[in-house]
Amino acid sequence: MSNARKLNASEPQAQRHCVLANLTAEELRAMQIQLEERCWPAGGTLYTTGEWADSIYVITSGMVKLVRTCSDGRQRIVRLLRAGDVAGIEALASDTYDNEAVAITGARVYRMSASSLYALSARSNDVLTDLMRKWHMALRDADDWLAEFNAGPADTRVRQFVLRMRHATDPTLTTLFSREDMGAMMGLKLETVSRQLTALVRAGLIQRQDSLGRTYRIVDAVRLGG
Amino acid sequence: MSNARKLNASEPQAQRHCVLANLTAEELRAMQIQLEERCWPAGGTLYTTGEWADSIYVITSGMVKLVRTCSDGRQRIVRLLRAGDVAGIEALASDTYDNEAVAITGARVYRMSASSLYALSARSNDVLTDLMRKWHMALRDADDWLAEFNAGPADTRVRQFVLRMRHATDPTLTTLFSREDMGAMMGLKLETVSRQLTALVRAGLIQRQDSLGRTYRIVDAVRLGG
DNA sequence: CGGCAAATTGAGGTAGATCAATGTCGGTGG
DNA sequence: CCACCGACATTGATCTACCTCAATTTGCCG
Numbered sequence: 001m002s003n004a005r006k007l008n009a010s011e012p013q014a015q016r017h018c019v020l021a022n023l024t025a026e027e028l029r030a031m032q033i034q035l036e037e038r039c040w041p042a043g044g045t046l047y048t049t050g051e052w053a054d055s056i057y058v059i060t061s062g063m064v065k066l067v068r069t070c071s072d073g074r075q076r077i078v079r080l081l082r083a084g085d086v087a088g089i090e091a092l093a094s095d096t097y098d099n100e101a102v103a104i105t106g107a108r109v110y111r112m113s114a115s116s117l118y119a120l121s122a123r124s125n126d127v128l129t130d131l132m133r134k135w136h137m138a139l140r141d142a143d144d145w146l147a148e149f150n151a152g153p154a155d156t157r158v159r160q161f162v163l164r165m166r167h168a169t170d171p172t173l174t175t176l177f178s179r180e181d182m183g184a185m186m187g188l189k190l191e192t193v194s195r196q197l198t199a200l201v202r203a204g205l206i207q208r209q210d211s212l213g214r215t216y217r218i219v220d221a222v223r224l225g226g
Numbered sequence: 227m228s229n230a231r232k233l234n235a236s237e238p239q240a241q242r243h244c245v246l247a248n249l250t251a252e253e254l255r256a257m258q259i260q261l262e263e264r265c266w267p268a269g270g271t272l273y274t275t276g277e278w279a280d281s282i283y284v285i286t287s288g289m290v291k292l293v294r295t296c297s298d299g300r301q302r303i304v305r306l307l308r309a310g311d312v313a314g315i316e317a318l319a320s321d322t323y324d325n326e327a328v329a330i331t332g333a334r335v336y337r338m339s340a341s342s343l344y345a346l347s348a349r350s351n352d353v354l355t356d357l358m359r360k361w362h363m364a365l366r367d368a369d370d371w372l373a374e375f376n377a378g379p380a381d382t383r384v385r386q387f388v389l390r391m392r393h394a395t396d397p398t399l400t401t402l403f404s405r406e407d408m409g410a411m412m413g414l415k416l417e418t419v420s421r422q423l424t425a426l427v428r429a430g431l432i433q434r435q436d437s438l439g440r441t442y443r444i445v446d447a448v449r450l451g452g
Numbered sequence: 453c454g455g456c457a458a459a460t461t462g463a464g465g466t467a468g469a470t471c472a473a474t475g476t477c478g479g480t481g482g
Numbered sequence: 483c484c485a486c487c488g489a490c491a492t493t494g495a496t497c498t499a500c501c502t503c504a505a506t507t508t509g510c511c512g
Contacts, residue, residue, distance in 0.1 A: 004491080012340065013343065024419050036474095056333045066369075068369055068372075068373045068376075070373045070377060070378070071374065071386070071451075072238060072378060072382060074377060074378060074433065076372065076373045076377055078369045078372050078373060079369075082470090084490080089365075090362050090365065090366070092358050093355075093358040093359050093361065093362035094362055098365075098366050098369060099369060100397070106482065117274060117462085118358075119347070121354065122348070122351055122354055127347055128347070129319075132318050132319040132344075132361075133319050134318050134320035135358075135361040135365070136318070136320055136368055138365055139315075139324075139361070139364055139368060140316070140324050140464090141326065142368035142369060142372070143294055143305075143324060143368060145372065145373050146294075146302065146376065147294045147303050147304060148296060148297065148300045150376050150413065151296060151300060151302055151413055152296070152298060152300060153499075153500095154499075154500070156298060159477085162296070171310045175465060178458075179456090179458080179459065179460095187377055188320065188501095189500075189501060189502080190458095190459085191242075191459095191460085191461085191500090191502085192499090192500060192501075194460060195460085195461080195500095197244065197458070197459095211459095211508070211509055211510095212458075212459080212508095212509080213460090225297075243480070245492085251502080379467075379468095382463085393506065404490075404491090405490080405491065405492095406490090414468080414469095415468075415469055415470080416490095416491085417468090417469080417492085417493085418467090418468060418469075419493095420491060420492055420493085421468090423491095423492095424491095424492070424493085436477095437476070437477060437491095438476095438477080438490075438491080439476075439490090439492090
């Protein structure tokens with residue numbers, strides 16, 4: 001398990017655009033993986049619930065939301081995927097997708113055949129290790145999501161969320177989504193989200209950067225976390 | 227992927243007490259898997275958050291809760307494991323456990339070395355398939371948990387939960403837990419859970435079977451679901 | 453300029469939290 | 483055997499955070 005540390009698809013290698021397990025698209029194709037690069041516009045649907053699951057999608061840029069429709073019809077965003085994450089990993093173990101994947105910004109992905117990837121994982125230890133890592137990331141994120149954004153008072157949820165959405169490159173910036181989406185992520189109504197955000201602005205913890213309220217500058221990260 | 231259908235550790239084979247991938251404990255030992263059967267009393271802790279993750283636990287009887295402590299100290303039950311489920315599967319991809327596993331009833335488990343199991347998965351296609359299935363079950367359960375029990379009004383959450391906890395053998399019976407645990411599962415306070423349950427009793431949908439309020443008989447499953 | 457989409461803001465209502473008292477069961481010791 | 487105690491569930495009364503409904507604002511685009 002030790003070499004699992006060395007593989008990290010979320011940190012693209014310099015000059016080597018790795019898709020999975022430190023392998024490039026060309027190397028994967030040489031190993032019989034059917035693979036294509038695709039782009040989705042904001043709002044585009046990668047796959048829907050119950051659809052035949054034959055591909056998994058490695059995200060290289062943009063952001064994707066996983067939406068689950070509850071038994072009573074409500075829609076809940078159960079996870080958010082960014083570069084390095086995998087959408088539709090259940091294709092490795094199931095015939096159908098469990099939820100709907102929708103691009104929340106424009107997104108670039110590598111689409112790979114699940115069956116050929118599965119077959120490769122039996123031959124390549126590196127691929128197997130990385131797939132296990134992907135499963136693990138998905139599961140950990142799912143549990144985090146429940147514990148951090150779906151418990152406690154509304155203001156802490158929103159603060160946690162603002163912190164989670166910080167840019168990797170510039171941690172003083174954070175970009176959010178439509179208030180409705182944010183509500184579906186945290187189990188709140190859109191008005192509540194809006195009120196909490198303006199409260200944070202008035203308290204001087206964040207500063208709005210654009211007119212739509214999508215980008216904020218983080219002024220006091222310490223008080224946000226506390 | 228087609229043979230994934232044939233393997234189902236949650237349905238124990240007649241006379242063959244399979245642990246994983248249709249294999250018995252003896253067969254797994256013959257394949258170099260370190261494996262032991264263990265029992266835990268109610269309230270016992272299998273492992274805790276951050277603890278070194280070297281084993282995975284296949285549950286054969288009883289029930290185990292996965293507890294995550296949020297950043298603000300609150301404790302949240304993020305999933306419930308029953309016979310056939312796996313606790314600590316993250317040992318296959320991580321050095322430490324992500325959450326705490328506590329037996330909620332007396333529980334029997336097979337404890338297996340994660341590293342030897344990982345090595346075996348590279349040799350045996352059946353084992354690999356079954357492990358992927360286990361990952362998938364865990365992930366799907368996590369998403370279900372969020373969508374079904376942690377969204378919507380309190381009464382629907384409780385009704386869903388009562389239905390989910392039905393006995394496999396006798397679907398007219400359901401057994402619940404302490405009101406505090408139930409609250410931690412559904413994001414409600416214990417008083418609220420109690421009130422919702424008595425409301426269901428008064429409405430004639432369920433009937434209490436014991437003094438502690440752990441077992442109920444389901445009278446009207448249709449109205450419970452609707 | 454006018455119309456649309458999204459965010460903000462306000463006022464009022466309600467579901468669920470909180471605080472607190474009571475009830476019930478099971479165990480323990482006199 | 484009975485009195486007492488602790489753990490847990492229930493029930494009640496109030497309070498409040500969030501929802502709901504509605505009006506207003508802002509920026510965008512034809």
